[in-house]
Amino acid sequence: MLRVIIDILIGIGAVFALAGTIGVIKMPDVFSRMQASTCITTLGVLGVCLGALLYAIFVMQHPSTAVKIVVIAALVLTTNPVGAHAIAKGAYQAGIRPEKKMETDDYRRDFDE
Amino acid sequence: MQKTRFPAVVTTFIVSYAFWILLTWSFSAQELAAGAVVSLVVALFSARFFIHERAFWLFSPLKFAYAVIFWLGVFMVELVKANVDMAKRCFTGCKNINPGIVKIPVDIKSDYGQAALANAITLTPGTITMEITEEAGQTYYYVHWIDVAKPSGKEAGDAIKGTLEKWLRRVWE
Incomplete structure (x- = not known):
């Protein structure tokens, strides 16, 4: 029973990672691709980490491993948005624009030209 | 550049020490003492970058x-x-x-x-x-x-x- 729950959690993580990967390949421009990649680093990582956490606690019974899994999840979740924000801003200021015109673009209105 | 304040050092020390304990997860006296020294040094050098406002809000x-x-x-x-x-x-x-x-x-x-x-x-x-x-x-x-x-x-x-x-x-x- 416990193994089934662990497998389901890891499966959920894998499904969201797959969704993010499809998005990264098929989205039309840089910013939309970054949006899709966030799927991988949130529920993809969280699902796998939660499954691994249950495995470490109940099957391995090894508290040291469990604590390290929690630290991994916390660090991924706190450092990822900083990088995403920096890459998006950097790409925009380097002059990358989507081919299709954006719905609204207040950033260009206030900072460009 | 902000000056290093005592409450900021205390908070940074606690956070660094907690991370040390989480990562090593061994409670022998040697490990704990080494962690305390390293955390103190880290806190003294990095407290002014880490804490800008009230230091004790999380407590x-x-x-x-x-x-x-x-x-x-x-x-x-x-x-x-x-x-x-x-x-x-x-x-x-x-x-x-x-x-x-x-x-x-x-x-x-x-x-x-x-x-x-x-x-x-x-x-x-x-x-x-x-x-x-x-x-x-x-x-x-x-x-x-x-x-x-x-x-x-x-x-x-x-x-x-x-x-x-x-x-x-x-x-x-």
């Missing part, structure tokens, strides 16, 4: 409870909703998108609160915070939104922030 039990409820409860619900939405768009061929950058007003004064809200917005799939500016005392975020449903301003802000802002204001004010 108030009520704020800590709010922070735990926010990050493990409210935020996780928002995260799962946004993830399911994004996964649907990806699996149906990435055609159903309508990207744009909107400007939304934010009513959090604390620097940490603003950073936490920007990170929370970036972490939910579908929105990325690109820039924080201040105009006439009002803070604005520029947010890249995968599916622009409302024009810039308060309505877009409510749609993007949801309940996140309310909870973060409870944690930081």
